[in-house]
Amino acid sequence: MSLWDWTLEAYGQVGVPEATLALQDAHGQNTSFLLWAVWAEGPDAQALAQGVAAAKAWDAKVLVPIRDVRRTLKAAIPPVDDGAREGLREDVKAAELRAERVLMETLEGLAGGASGGRGALASLQAASAAWGRPAPDDALAVLARALS
Template sequence: MSLWDWTLDLYARDGVPEATLSLQDEHGQNTSYLLWAIWAEGPSAAALAEAVVVAKAWDAKVLMPIREVRRALKPAFPPVDDSAREGLRQDVKAAELRAERVLMETLEVLAPAASGGHPALESLRAAAAAWGSPADDEGLARLARALV
């Protein structure tokens, strides 16, 4: 199963969206990168390092600007018509999801599914450490528990 399809299945589970968004918004982690690390069952240190470079650059140049626009379009923006604003926000949201998919497809090439053989929490901890900014260990554990 592709990383993207696996992620779509995963997001249908209770607690997964909340856990990933908390790690993203409160702890500066990249959701696509973390999910890839779980899917690959703990990629090698070299693959993690390469993925960090790719994901951080993609975050800075593509994902963050799109996300910022999507969030800016959420509240009313007088005198812009609400339905027009919301339609544009939905278009931007679709672009943000497409950007996340492109990143995941890129990461998928760096380490295939189940290549590392490590449990989810161990994979998350290694990925968060390689990311370089501290992640909430309870947040990582919450995401790992939501997978079962």
């Protein structure tokens, strides 16, 4: 199963959206990168390093700016019509989702189809550490439990 299809299924599981958002907003993690690591069952150190480089570059140049615009458009901006603003926000939200998919397709290619054989929590811990500033184990464990 492709990473994208797996991710769509994962987001349908109770607790996954909330856990990924908490890891993103409270702990500075890239959720696409974390989910990729679980999907690949713990990529090796070289793949993790390549994934970090790709995800950080994509975050800085594409995802974070799009996300910032989407979040800015959440509140009213007088005198802009609320319906027009909300319509634009939906367009930006779709662009953000597409940008996440592009990143995941890129990460999937880095995994090389090989399974690392690690469980969800170990994969998340390795990915979070590779990201640079690891999230607390308890926050990673919430996501690992939701994914199982």
